[in-house]
Amino acid sequence: MSPRPLQLLSTTPALEDSLAWTSALRGAPTQAREDALARLHALLLRAAQFEMSRRRDQLSHLGAAALEDLAVQAADDALMSILCQLDDFHDESRFTTWAYKFAVLEAGVKARRRAWQDRELPLDRQAWDSICSDGPRSQSALEDREALAVLFEAMQWSLTPHQREILIALALNLVPIDVLAERRSTTRGALYETLHDARRKLRAALAARADGQVEDAR
Numbered sequence: 001m002s003p004r005p006l007q008l009l010s011t012t013p014a015l016e017d018s019l020a021w022t023s024a025l026r027g028a029p030t031q032a033r034e035d036a037l038a039r040l041h042a043l044l045l046r047a048a049q050f051e052m053s054r055r056r057d058q059l060s061h062l063g064a065a066a067l068e069d070l071a072v073q074a075a076d077d078a079l080m081s082i083l084c085q086l087d088d089f090h091d092e093s094r095f096t097t098w099a100y101k102f103a104v105l106e107a108g109v110k111a112r113r114r115a116w117q118d119r120e121l122p123l124d125r126q127a128w129d130s131i132c133s134d135g136p137r138s139q140s141a142l143e144d145r146e147a148l149a150v151l152f153e154a155m156q157w158s159l160t161p162h163q164r165e166i167l168i169a170l171a172l173n174l175v176p177i178d179v180l181a182e183r184r185s186t187t188r189g190a191l192y193e194t195l196h197d198a199r200r201k202l203r204a205a206l207a208a209r210a211d212g213q214v215e216d217a218r
Helices: 013-026 031-054 064-084 095-115 126-131 139-158 161-172 177-183 188-210
Strands: none
Touching (some): 013 031, 095 177, 139 161, 139 188, 161 177, 161 188, 177 188
16 A cells, blocks of 8 residues: 655644744735734734733723723734744744733733832832731741741841842742832843842751851851
């Protein structure tokens, strides 16, 4: 029985659709490319609108027009990112699924930044003061406060002021990392590196304290 010719070169509808998208978007400025850009932007806008509605509680102070403006900005930025990263697309997933994630990411970033726009970043020990404030006087509550006091003391002598601020902001006060990066004119990667180093030094400091070998690690 002879083999069926070229069966391995056939494509699935999903692959054909993805190839159509990427071919049109990579093409020269033609009406076909403009139509593809318009269709893609509409898809990204729907994704951004959905993400904004999902985060409505964080943005309760905004009206419908402001939310729609954020969604449009997210769709615009997502479209630009996709066009710059077309070579990173692989056929393991649908192109539209891959593109959808860009809009969700951009919408999430813009929602978090807008939610924190008029808020002062808590970079000091105010959260510690709140946690350690007078509360129930049960034995477990007292032990928890004592453990937190030990942790804060270790932070004071083992971390630099910069590491302390980043750790408290991200890990304790839950400041979104993209918000903190924007406010401090740095990158998410730089903040992740600082956070990683701070946690490593803090673990070493607590271990040294447990062994009775406390020294300034800065």
